[in-house]
Amino acid sequence: MKSVFLFFISFTLLISCSSSMKPGVTQEGFLEGANGASIHFKIVGSSPDTLVVLHGGPGAGINSVLPDVRPLAEEFTLIFYDQRGGGLSQLPEDTTKLRPEYFVEDLEAVRRHFGLEQMNLFTHSFGSVIAASYALKYSERIRRAVYHGATGPDLMQELELRRLDLTPPPDSLLAARSSELLGSLLNGTAENPVETCREYEALNRRIAEERGEEVTYRGTTCDAPPEAVRYYYRYTAQLAPRYYGRWDFTDGRLQRVMAPHLIIWGEKDAHMIPAQQAWADAFPNGELLLIPEARKGAISDRPILVKEAVANFLK
Numbered sequence: 001m002k003s004v005f006l007f008f009i010s011f012t013l014l015i016s017c018s019s020s021m022k023p024g025v026t027q028e029g030f031l032e033g034a035n036g037a038s039i040h041f042k043i044v045g046s047s048p049d050t051l052v053v054l055h056g057g058p059g060a061g062i063n064s065v066l067p068d069v070r071p072l073a074e075e076f077t078l079i080f081y082d083q084r085g086g087g088l089s090q091l092p093e094d095t096t097k098l099r100p101e102y103f104v105e106d107l108e109a110v111r112r113h114f115g116l117e118q119m120n121l122f123t124h125s126f127g128s129v130i131a132a133s134y135a136l137k138y139s140e141r142i143r144r145a146v147y148h149g150a151t152g153p154d155l156m157q158e159l160e161l162r163r164l165d166l167t168p169p170p171d172s173l174l175a176a177r178s179s180e181l182l183g184s185l186l187n188g189t190a191e192n193p194v195e196t197c198r199e200y201e202a203l204n205r206r207i208a209e210e211r212g213e214e215v216t217y218r219g220t221t222c223d224a225p226p227e228a229v230r231y232y233y234r235y236t237a238q239l240a241p242r243y244y245g246r247w248d249f250t251d252g253r254l255q256r257v258m259a260p261h262l263i264i265w266g267e268k269d270a271h272m273i274p275a276q277q278a279w280a281d282a283f284p285n286g287e288l289l290l291i292p293e294a295r296k297g298a299i300s301d302r303p304i305l306v307k308e309a310v311a312n313f314l315k
Contacts, residue, residue: 031113033084034105035097040088041081041110042066045073051314052079052110056125056151058103059086059236060221061228065124067218068300072122075311081110083130085236087224098240103130104137111141118143120314125296126151126241128279132249135257142259146310149296150263152275153249153282164271170207178203185233193230197222216300250278260285262313266294266301 033039042062051072055065062080072078082089084106085098092098107130111119120143123131128150135142152158169175181190181200190196201222205215222229261283265276267290280286289309294301 030088031081031109033090033109034102037084037090037092037097037102037106039081039084039090039106039109041079041113043077043079044070045077047073047075047077049076049315050079050114050116050120051076052081052107052116052119052121054107054121054123054127054131055080055083056123056127056149057083057086057221057232057237058126058130058240059083059098059232060125060219061087061224061232063087063223064219064221068297068303069122069124071299071303071307072310075307076314078122079110079114081106083236085240086221086228086232088228091228091231091235095235095239098236099243100130100133100240103240104134107131107134108138108141111138117141121145122310123147124149128153129241129244129247129249132254132282135259136253139257139259142257144260144262144314146262146264146313147279148264148299148306150265150276150279152272153247153279154275155244155247157250157278158272158275161272161275166271167213168211171210174203174207174210178207182233185230186238188230188234190230192226193233194222194224194226197229197233213295214301217297218300250282254282255284257283258285259283260313261287262309263288264291264298264306264309265289266291266296266298268293268295272296 028042031039031041053065053069055062061082066080083103084090084092118141121131128147131145178200181196184190185193185196201220208215221232263276263279263286265273277288280288291298291302291305299306
């Protein structure tokens, strides 16, 4: 089963705020999540309009998306938080606390902490799966949502579409070293997990560049304490998706979620477009926006275009 979920590791709320929160340019702190877990948050921006950001992984940490999503702070106050099992948030000793319901309740705790009657959400990668799970329980708490570079709504479809990727294979020696580094992170044997993580990410950038891809993504899963990087790769990135089982959000359950959803994807990763269309079709008010000259991380490739699209949709 482990191999089914390894592809997640390779990628790794808009309202006028009526609460007493007065965010400055940058603030950070901790709030209490599900079952008393300590959840780290960071606020960037000073707009009265707020946007809660769900990074991918799951558990990849705020810094996996913050450098690329930061331009949105020109329009919104961005509320980032480290999901449990990564970053500066709690690393549960009991790994069953990485089940989907805990991620859902952590997001609800974020909403309550900041006094948001409704949220608009911006998700990346596996953050979309968490957001959809949240929508099934708390649909009335979502005003609008943007799914960016989303992991597909149907696991089996996602895996099948990934087999259609025609990207040239990497150099065998580079691929072997990448696999070796990832293996040491996944099994917890990396002596220095932060340095191993950095070498792994740098190697993957090199592999992408040798394939002729322009690498614009600036986020990293390595900018965290060593124990958090070790825990993320060894537990969160593997167990949290596995706890979802063979998820499928295309079964009609999301048709009662009336909040408008904008699905953003890059045209260059054309083989995955059917999964993104499936997200748009899963919601009664879903819309797919394809960004030209962009891949999965469209906000990294075309930041101005994506920022304008998000602002127009939310405002």
